[in-house]
Each structure stands twice: as C-alpha cells, then as structure tokens.
Amino acid sequence: MTRLLFHLRLFRRMLYMHNRANVTYRGDFWLKILGLALRNVVGIVIVFALFSRVTVLAGWTRPEVMMLYALAIAPRGVLQLFCNGAWQLRNYIRRGQLDQFLTRPLSPVFQTLTLTMSIEGLGTLVVALLAFGSGYAEQGLGWGPAQWLYLLVAIAGGTLLAVSLDVGMHALVFWSRDAGQLQWFVEQTAEFAQYPLGLYHRTIQVALSTALPFAFVSFYPLAMLLGKPDGSVTLALLSPLVGVLFAFLMSRIWNAGLARYQSTGN
Amino acid sequence: MTTAGIARRPKYVALFSMGLSDALAYRTSAAISWVINGWSVLIVVYVWYSLFAQDGAPVAQFDWQAMKTYLILAHAVNWFMQSDVSWIVADAVQNGNIVTDLTRPADYMLSKFSQAIGGSLVNGTIGTVILFGSSIIFLHLQAPASPAAAGLFILACVLGYGVNFLISYLMGLSTCWLTNNQGLSWVLWYAGRILAGTVIPISLFPGWLQTVAWASPFQATVSTPLLIYLGHDQQGGALGLIGVQVAWIIGLGAFSRWLYARAMRRLEIQGG
Numbered sequence: 001m002t003r004l005l006f007h008l009r010l011f012r013r014m015l016y017m018h019n020r021a022n023v024t025y026r027g028d029f030w031l032k033i034l035g036l037a038l039r040n041v042v043g044i045v046i047v048f049a050l051f052s053r054v055t056v057l058a059g060w061t062r063p064e065v066m067m068l069y070a071l072a073i074a075p076r077g078v079l080q081l082f083c084n085g086a087w088q089l090r091n092y093i094r095r096g097q098l099d100q101f102l103t104r105p106l107s108p109v110f111q112t113l114t115l116t117m118s119i120e121g122l123g124t125l126v127v128a129l130l131a132f133g134s135g136y137a138e139q140g141l142g143w144g145p146a147q148w149l150y151l152l153v154a155i156a157g158g159t160l161l162a163v164s165l166d167v168g169m170h171a172l173v174f175w176s177r178d179a180g181q182l183q184w185f186v187e188q189t190a191e192f193a194q195y196p197l198g199l200y201h202r203t204i205q206v207a208l209s210t211a212l213p214f215a216f217v218s219f220y221p222l223a224m225l226l227g228k229p230d231g232s233v234t235l236a237l238l239s240p241l242v243g244v245l246f247a248f249l250m251s252r253i254w255n256a257g258l259a260r261y262q263s264t265g266n
Numbered sequence: 267m268t269t270a271g272i273a274r275r276p277k278y279v280a281l282f283s284m285g286l287s288d289a290l291a292y293r294t295s296a297a298i299s300w301v302i303n304g305w306s307v308l309i310v311v312y313v314w315y316s317l318f319a320q321d322g323a324p325v326a327q328f329d330w331q332a333m334k335t336y337l338i339l340a341h342a343v344n345w346f347m348q349s350d351v352s353w354i355v356a357d358a359v360q361n362g363n364i365v366t367d368l369t370r371p372a373d374y375m376l377s378k379f380s381q382a383i384g385g386s387l388v389n390g391t392i393g394t395v396i397l398f399g400s401s402i403i404f405l406h407l408q409a410p411a412s413p414a415a416a417g418l419f420i421l422a423c424v425l426g427y428g429v430n431f432l433i434s435y436l437m438g439l440s441t442c443w444l445t446n447n448q449g450l451s452w453v454l455w456y457a458g459r460i461l462a463g464t465v466i467p468i469s470l471f472p473g474w475l476q477t478v479a480w481a482s483p484f485q486a487t488v489s490t491p492l493l494i495y496l497g498h499d500q501q502g503g504a505l506g507l508i509g510v511q512v513a514w515i516i517g518l519g520a521f522s523r524w525l526y527a528r529a530m531r532r533l534e535i536q537g538g
Contacts, residue, residue: 028449035452042456042465049466050317053325058316181298188306199316
C-alpha cells in the first residue's frame with residue numbers, strides 16, 4: 001500500500017515534469033495538439049461521408065455512431081496523455097538502458113510507461129468529447145447518475161485494456177526486435193471498434209469480442225446505454241472486467257519478457 | 267564493394283543505393299508493415315461494403331465497384347509516396363549531421379530526393395505492387411478506364427511522388443525556424459491525408475472542403491492519379507490534371523530552392 005502511494009506521488013511529480021518539458025516549444029505544443037485532433041477528425045469525416053448517403057448503418061444512426069467513435073478513441077487519448085512510454089522500450093533494450101530501471105526501487109513497468117507523457121493526447125480527448133457531446137445532444141438523451149457512472153467505469157476498463165495491450169505487445173521486443181510491430185497491428189485493429197459491430201463479418205465480430213476484445217471498449221457499453229437490440233446486457237456489464245483480465249494476461253507477458261532480458265552491456 | 271566501385275558510380279546513383287540499403291537493413295519490419303497496412307485498408311473497405319450492401323445506389327459518381335477500387339488504390343498510391351525525408355532533414359538539422367551532407371559535392375535537395383527514392387522502393391513500392399496486384403486478382407478491382415488512362419495513371423503517380431517529396435522536404439526545412447517541427451508535420455500529415463483524398467474521394471466532401479482540397483497541393487498526390495485511373499477526369503481532362511501536378515512541382519520546387527538558401531543562412535551548428 002505504501003508502495004502504491006509512493007508510485008502515485010511520483011506519478012504526479014512526473015506528470016508535472018513531462019508537461020514542463022512538453023510546453024518548452026510553445027508553438028510546437030499547440031500544433032501537436034491540433035495534429036492529434038486532426039488525426040481523429042479523419043475518422044469523423046468518414047462517418048459524415050457514410051451518413052450523407054444513408055440514415056441508418058447496421059441499425060445505428062449518425063449521432064449514435066459519433067458516440068461510438070468517441071468511446072473507441074478515448075482510451076488512446078488517456079494513454080497518450082499519461083503513459084505513452086512503452087514504444088520506447090525497444091530503444092532502451094537495444095542501448096542497454098533498461099538496466100537502470102532494474103537498479104531503482106521502482107516498478108520497471110511503471111518506469112517504462114512514464115517515459116513519455118504526451119500532452120497532445122488532449123487533442124484526441126477533445127475530439128472524443130465533442131463527438132460524444134454532439135451525439136448525446138442531437139438525440140436529446142437524459143442519462144441518470146447510474147448511467148454516467150457505468151460509462152466512467154466502462155471508459156476506465158477500456159483504458160486499462162488499451163494500456164495493457166500496449167505494454168504487452170511492446171514487451172514482445174524482449175523476444176524479437178520485429179515482434180514489437182504486433183502492437184501496431186493491435187492498434188489498427190482497435191479501429192474496428194469505431195463502427196457498429198453488426199457491420200462486420202461473423203469471424204471479425206467474434207475476434208473483437210474475444211482475442212482482440214475492442215467491442216467491449218465501445219460497442220457493448222454503448223449498445224446497452226442506448227438500448228440497442230444488437231447489444232447484450234450481460235456482455236456490457238462484463239466489459240470493465242475485460243480490462244482487468246487483459247491487465248493480468250499482459251503482465252504475464254511482461255514478466256516473462258523481463259525474466260529473459262539480458263543486457264547488451266553499457 | 268570496393269571504394270573504387272562506389273567512386274565510379276554517378277553521385278546520385280550512389281545516394282540512391284544508400285537509401286536503398288538503409289531501408290533493406292529493416293526489410294523484415296518493412297514486410298510486416300505491408301501486411302499491417304493491408305489490414306488497415308480492410309476496415310475502411312468493409313464499412314463501405316456494408317453501406318452498399320444495404321443500399322446499392324451510387325454516391326457521387328461512385329458505385330460499389332468504383333468505390334472499392336478507389337479506397338484500395340488510394341491507400342496503395344499514398345503508401346507508394348511515403349518517404350522519411352521530412353524526418354531525415356529535421357533530424358540532420360537538429361543534431362548537426364547536416365554538416366556532413368553540406369560538405370558533399372552534390373545538390374542537397376537532389377541528394378535527399380535520390381535517397382528518398384531508394385528508401386521508398388523498399389518501404390512503399392514493393393508493398394504497393396503486392397497490394398495492387400493481389401487486390402486486382404482477389405478483390406476484382408475495376409480495370410483502368412482505358413489503356414491511355416493506365417499510362418497516364420503511372421505518369422501521375424510519378425509526378426505525385428514528386429509533389430509529396432517537395433511537401434515533406436519543405437516540412438523538414440521548417441526545422442531551421444521551428445527548432446522542433448513535429449507538431450507542424452503532424453498537422454500537415456493528417457490534414458494532408460484528408461485533402462489528398464486518401465480517406466474518401468474529394469467529390470464526397472462538403473462544398474467548402476472541396477474548394478480547400480482543390481486549392482491545396484495535396485490533391486495532386488493521391489486524388490489526381492486515381493481520378494485518371496477511374497476516368498473521373500471530366501473537368502479539364504487527364505492532361506489538365508497532370509498539368510496542375512507539373513505546376514505544383516515547379517512552384518514548390520522554386521519555393522524549396524528559395525527557402526533552402528534562407529535556411530542555410532540561418533543554420534547554426536553546435537560544436538563539431
């Protein structure tokens with residue numbers, strides 16, 4: 001417990017430190033936020049183009065898909081903002097710098113995750129917020145506290161899933177330099193969750209609900225909240241647990257990888 | 267290879283092979299990226315497939331066949347054009363390695379261009395050809411509108427590569443003013459993806475965005491070759507579109523020369 005508090009206190013200090021560094025190049029800082037916002041606007045342009053033709057896509061309307069899109073990208077935004085360091089693991093291993101993590105009285109996975117905190121993740125979150133808000137307002141929804149609370153828990157679960165997969169997949173570089181690219185594949189696959197599950201082939205639907213469980217990040221929670229007939233209340237309620245399950249699975253990969261780590265020397 | 271062998275080759279050919287062998291060092295990574303790239307196109311194609319399955323009516327000149335062809339080819343052409351030149355120039359300016367380049371008896375822009383082609387050949391072109399070839403066979407893409415369209419398509423791809431190179435090169439040079447050009451490159455990269463018509467055809471944009479897109483150099487990279495391929499080049503015709511590409515290359519090329527001269531006067535190298 002004290003150890004956890006110690007890490008939390010340190011996390012706050014690191015957040016402050018990283019953000020100081022982030023704003024050093026002031027112009028670049030705003031451009032980066034704008035850049036990541038634009039990255040997500042690309043997806044919104046697609047949504048609008050699709051719905052310029054039809055009013056309903058696989059049983060979902062445009063405002064509903066906007067909310068779905070927002071939920072699908074939000075976890076990535078949180079990850080970018082607070083713990084965007086895993087991609088650097090490869091360089092740290094190659095240069096033998098991982099050794100210094102092992103000599104400190106801090107969790108190595110914590111040190112890896114906090115190598116980078118990219119304030120530009122705000123760009124992602126702002127787009128998510130606007131997309132969600134516009135979809136919510138357009139439908140004139142009026143959710144009660146229970147629904148909002150569930151939504152927050154679902155987002156937390158989705159974030160835990162995104163962070164776990166990010167670490168787990170990047171940790172594959174402990175085995176081979178190129179295996180880390182699997183992370184990119186997983187990140188791309190997460191984009192499937194931006195659209196209603198009913199759009200896809202049965203095999204993809206199953207994959208998104210099991211091995212690459214991104215349907216639990218956006219589709220199942222929102223389908224329940226909106227009362228869509230293609231959702232499932234049971235799966236929606238299980239959604240946050242999927243994040244916990246994957247945190248466990250990925251930590252196994254991380255630990256196995258770290259156990260076979262041999263320094264390149266320094 | 268002996269040094270004599272290198273010395274006998276024309277200098278830009280040597281730089282081209284340098285780019286090529288740099289990229290070949292990471293060939294497994296490149297091969298994996300071809301697969302992942304193909305996967306990411308699938309998502310978008312799937313979404314449009316469902317849309318047309320629900321209602322087969324064409325959208326702004328595009329029926330399902332044309333849309334499928336557009337989406338896959340746009341991705342392939344965009345991929346063919348990618349180069350690291352923006353990052354390479356920025357990195358050289360930031361860590362001072364640009365000095366080495368400047369001591370070479372070669373034009374800076376042309377050296378970077380030769381190097382970029384070498385890199386693109388491994389990272390982009392091979393993957394593009396695989397994606398293109400397998401899509402035509404397995405996904406039954408539409409054939410070019412005519413034999414002439416096929417030839418002009420290839421010409422437009424080459425010119426589009428030039429336009430894209432110049433945009434990236436300018437982004438790299440901007441480091442001399444911005445110190446850190448990452449933000450700018452992200453903005454241009456993602457705005458460029460939309461305005462080039464990589465994600466969806468420009469004719470599907472709302473009116474104001476179409477105007478912005480047509481006025482930007484980005485449409486000369488991806489959209490132009492594809493409109494020619496599909497025979498959607500009624501306004502101005504294929505040759506008119508190619509003329510616009512050439513105009514952009516001359517304009518951006520002249521601007522690059524001017525900016526490079528100014529950049530070199532500003533350049534400060536720390537230490538040595």
